[in-house]
Amino acid sequence: MTEVSSMRAVHGIDIGGSKIELVGYAIEPDGALVERHRRRxxxxREDFAAFQQAIAELVNEADATLGLQAPVGLGLPGIVDAASGRQLSSNVPALNGRPVAQSLRERLQRPVVVGNDCQCFALSEAQGGAADGLPSMFGAILGTGAAGGYCVDGRLIRGLNGIAGEWGHWSLPASLLARHGVPLIDCPCGLRGCLERYVSGTGLSNLHRHFGGEGSEAVAIAARAAAGDALARQVLDIHVDLLAQAFATLVMTIDPHAIVLGGGLSKLGHLYEQLPAAMARHLFQGLAMPAILPPHFGDAGGARGAALLALQSHP
Known part of the structure; x- marks a missing residue:
């Protein structure tokens, strides 16, 4: 206990719709995070008091393991109202409209920092992950939806409203959709033609269904294409072009040195092979394409990124 308690520590918590995972880290003198405790x-989902109690029990247990009271970072789905601190959207209904960070600070009596789970993914990959040491990077989640985070010199850039990296709700050009015979789709956010409705894992399945397929999962569609299925190949080609246009817009907007893919589609090898050339077709000549990289930590990066966010806010 004495050896551990002489160290600084931080807890990172990844909040999902079905599970909460806490990882307690000791902080080495060089700033490296060393995992000392993990619990899930x-x-x-429906009871905010029960949610708070679950977090408190996890944190108290981790404190006991590490031998000290540590600050907490939480990665949450959805976004937070920058003015009120209330959660605006989440796949955990109990959190909607709640001042999650403030409530947990009062309950836990310590610094608590809340960030978007996709931003936490980006931060983890920027510090010690696939984009470690690069001047800038964008972490692009391609799972059920599409979201991400932007880091410069290993630090997360959150923006005025804390939503920097919400690329999934940019709109695809109607002309590009028309070129491929894809309809303009309404998005639950209230906008139309949002990227995530087309380029996420769900979007890829919907494209497959639109062109007469069964709407299979992304990995199955890729396997069919590799086996010679013409429809699956057509759908993957359209998907790559739509995704490439989105990433080309990222290049023209923030010009990242690398784009690290996350979520289920990060397992599709053809994206790393085809995206650079496909992106170049949507940009003027002479531009260098950012590296398109697979994640180093993958799904395990959520809690780690949350811990890093807490340290960024409370060094």
Whole structure:
């Protein structure tokens, strides 16, 4: 206990719709995070008091393991109202409209920093991950939806409203959709033609269904294409072009040195092979394409990124 308690520590918590995972880290003198504790419990989805209690029990247990009271970073789905601190959208209904960070600070009596789970993914890959040491990077989640985060010199850039990296709700050009015979789709966010409706894993399945397929999962569509299925190949080609246009817009907007893919589609090898050339077709000549990289930490990066966010806010 004495050896551990002489160190600084931080807890990172990844909040999901079905599980909460806490990882307790000791902080080495050089700033490296060393995992000392990990625990996962089911997410109380409907009861905010039960949610708070679950977090408190996890944090107290981690404190006991590490031998000191540590600050907490939480990665949450959805976004937070920068003015009120209330959660605006989440796949955990109990959190909607709640001042999550403030409530947990009062309950835990310590610094608590809340960030978007996709931003936490980006931060983890920027510090010690696939984009470690690069001047800038964008972490692009391609899972059920599409979101991400932007880091410069290993630090997360959150923006005025804390939503920097919400690229999934940019709109694809109607002319590009028309070129491929893809309809303009309404998005639950209230906009139309949002990227995530087309380029996410869900979007790829919907494209497959639109062109007469069964709407299979992304990995199955890729396997069919590799086996010679013409429809699957057509759908993957359209998907790559739509995604390439989105990434080309990222290049023209923030010009990252690398784009690290996350989520289920990060497992599709053809994206790393085809995207650079496909992106170049949407940009003027002479530009260098950012490296398109697979994630180093993958799904395990959520809690780590949350811990890093807490340290960025409370060095």
């Amino acid at each position: 419990v089911a997410t109380p």
